Amino acid sequence: MADVLIYLETAHGADGAVLKKPAAEVATAGRALADALGGRLVALLTGDVPPSGVLGRHGVDHVLTVSGDDYGRHLLAPQAAAVQAAVAQVEPRVVLMAASVLGKELGAFVAGRLGWALMSDVTAIAVDGERVTTVKPRYAGKALAHLAATGSAVISLRPNAIPPAENPREPAAESLSVDSSDSRVRVREVVAAAEKKLELTEAETIVSGGRGIGSPENWNIVLDLATAMGAANGASRAVVDSGWRPHAEQVGQTGKTVSPKLYIACGISGAIQHLAGMSSSKVIVAINKDAEAPIFKVADYGIVGDVNEVLPMLTAAAKEFLG
Amino acid sequence: MRVIVCIKRVVDTETRVKIGSDGKSIDLGGVQYITAPYDEMAVEKAIQLRDAAGEGNVTVVTVGPAAATKELRTALAMGADEAVHVVCEEPLGAQATTTALKAALEGREYDLVLCGKQATDDDDAAVGPMLAAALDMPCVAFAHGLAIEDGKAVVEREVDGETEILEVDLPAVVTAQKGLAEPRYPGLKGIMAAKKKPLANVDLVQGEDTVETVSLELPPARGDMVTIEPSEAGMRSLLESLRNEKKVL
């Protein structure tokens, strides 16, 4: 019997704290793991905490909350102190979190502190006898490693890898007091995005553009399609390096690795470093005027045509179909 | 500014991955190697910080095979001052790499440790924060901006579309995300100068890795592509099959 501790990230919604999207996936994976290990699923939340109904929806048995001035924003040292305090109390076999920017940093740091195994950015988790096993993409998804840890482990789960499942419970919440006196990192300023943007690595649908879009002025044909599809906007490196789009939008080996349900590549040739960042997408649609473009080798659906004609047509159809 | 930069020799991003005969690693026949792209950004940033301060030094450290001397020399040619090579032919996991790096840094004085956000072979994004934990230093991962002001690091990073500007006491560990710096190409002068710069080989301090790679496989092949006509009817049929067959809309 061994418990599983999950660390869930929250965000500020219109009516108070909400769980971030990957939290439901982390809870679902945590529930399955706790069942396999015959233990409880304990969730740790810091700062503002959503109502317990939200927390119980995906199978959480027990909730630990940590509040205080240090937890208004996510800073590594206090968050790590909270995880360590929760680990001391729960003595879990596995600590699980989302492989987000914050989660990857926190997971590696906590694993280092605890001297535990780390399996980061995994897409599947299972139990095999005494061992907790995971599947983890390596070489930018060009290979899948099967990993195993005999002892305790910290695991971060790639967003969109596991569909969330309902498993309602009524967890009791308990507050945990944490000594987090490390103030060596301080927030000086937070610059909000000009418009509320969907986080690329968490988005279910991504519309990406490449040099084939032609110019930064023409980018609205990409944004219009993204809006119609409820998608996040990505870009190739050629576009980012030309200054058409910000670094944060780059998909690929030196940008972000994304695995949405649907990836629509517009005017992107499909260089190996671009494929590295998106080839694990569930479904890929490619639009390119060159029928020989390598992007078509990984595409499930291909449209050979000019983005200036195809994108507005697809946008109009999507508005009608989804609207 | 005394900066340590941790760099890793990795297979080129263009590599076509084949599974090796042990079934646990890739076939390295004919493979080209490079410095991991984010590590190059970290080297460039370190050089810029040293030059902006007008004093200090940049030390590049790698844990890797004898052949990784090439990547260390490249960093020296870019402008790093000194290199430390922990020679180790077998690839290590994040835990053992951290142990080896920590041992290699012992007794050295420095203000800042820079890593790449992730090495582009194992894609763990782990060693930077793990090393910070081992060294008991503050850490900011995924930085796309970094400056030194009044003896403190001012670090920028993006979280959920917002840019956090953090003030960090030194010494600290920071990991490089795209945007931190654009690596320079070493010129002929740099390459010549690099030959005379100090490069020390040190013994590996072997730590434990508690994660085992059981096997490695290629991802499942994708099915054949369906061609869609660039017409209104084509767009409708695409959306219908995305919803009804693929269930992604």
Ligand SMILES: Cc1cc2nc3c(=O)[nH]c(=O)nc-3n(C[C@H](O)[C@H](O)[C@H](O)COP(=O)(O)OP(=O)(O)OC[C@H]3O[C@@H](n4cnc5c(N)ncnc54)[C@H](O)[C@@H]3O)c2cc1C
């Ligand atoms: C170490 C390293 C790391 C890299 N990392 C990345 C990375 O993270 N991400 C990344 O994306 N790249 C990366 N690259 C760069 C990569 O090799 C390619 O250069 C880049 O992806 C090309 O971008 P692109 O497809 O937009 O441009 P191009 O290769 O120029 O392709 C443009 C495509 O648009 C098509 N096109 C043109 N006009 C139209 C039109 N009107 N309608 C329809 N189609 C049209 C063309 O047929 C062509 O296929 C990296 C390279 C290296 C060496």
Ligand SMILES: Nc1ncnc2c1ncn2[C@@H]1O[C@H](COP(=O)(O)O)[C@@H](O)[C@H]1O
């Ligand atoms: N063998 C190594 N030698 C030196 N630095 C390394 C090594 N492995 C990883 N690093 C550093 O840690 C970062 C993250 O690596 P990883 O955790 O393997 O993704 C890399 O970008 C390097 O800066």
